[in-house]
Amino acid sequence: MKYWKKLSKPQLIQKIDQALASTVNFESSKYLGYPVSHLDENVFNTSGTSLDNAPILKSFIANPNNIGCHTLGKSEEAFKGSQELEKEVIRVLAVDIFKAKENQYDGYIATGGTEANIQALWIYRNLFKKEYNASLDEMVILSSEDTHYSVHKGSNLLSVENVSIPVDFNSREIIVEELDAIVKKLVAEGKKYFMVISNMATTMFGSVDNPDVYAEILKKHQVVFKIHVDGAFGGFIYPITNKKSTINFENENVTSITIDAHKMLQAPYGTGVFLCRKGYIENALTKEAQYVDGMDLTLSGSRSGANAIAVWMILFSYGYYGWFEKINTLLLRTEWFCDQLNNLNIEYFRNPFMNIVTLKSSFIPDDLAHKFGLVPDTHNGEHSWFKVIMMDHVEIDDLLKFVTELENLK
């Protein structure tokens, strides 16, 4: 890990204070043309000693705007500090976690995984138009049937058809023969440009798609394609637990990645991350964004600099090893839980590198699932699965209560 280090509390506070000091001071009257300000002091408690050790609250009060993309070109001068910290976050994720080469990536902190996935589809749609003069009818989005619904939003917004690839009921793996047959049929129908959303852990199962399987089939059919990895759920887990993972920028099949900081990382909502190789994000340039100094290459306009600072603070509070230990604790709990299920002969799906266990719902009475807050694969009553996610707050003692009730059913 080149950049992902652990900093002490005083170091963290000092760096955040520095960042906020270089954010415009609205009191100095030098900024007459910005429709921005700190939080309204008539409404919010914006001063007092209680803020001294609360750098994130201070950041929210200072209210920096991280509008635009800061890995490329110029950025708004007024918010340099929080943009610098965002750049450090993007660098840790791109280089240390996803193995990008130095300065060979772009990215930004989006509002969430939904936005980051749509940003990817938007970039590829525009790329196919620009490079190949492709029409919308010639493009198609491919993703597995377990893919997050944000991809359907993107398909609808961008007017590009989305086709779901069936997965095996038990292994949740893409059925390669089906993929092959679907691509063949789509090509016969005139599709030439494919955008793939490959899951690095699905929300319901924690199952991980192999992007190389998509690449192989698409190459075989000689179509143009780009692969986006949706790591909204698994981005802060899978690459840490599976050291041999090839789902990163060393893999030439992977062009862009979504990671959510507001799931496993427990950052405030509004912190999804979009990452891509250099040379792609320009496809999302809005030329008309002229009042923004620098280029606006992002789907969102104004966005919270305080959120970027919060993600930065979490990453550098733990450092790589601190995070490694935390994730491994969750995996230990997951393994303990699976052992209990094995003893009880309850069937489930689990990817060994993930902290989700998805139980076949025929083994779990509905009222028990409800009592323990398990989440079903569908809320319309026809569910086949219930999932349990080992989070910070889901300890073995909590799991034990559930397991004991399962034993009592026998």
Ligand SMILES: *Cc1c(COP(=O)(O)O)cnc(C)c1O
């Ligand atoms: C949660 C999730 C999303 C959507 O993220 P939001 O941050 O809720 O917008 C997308 N993909 C996957 C796999 C997810 O788990």
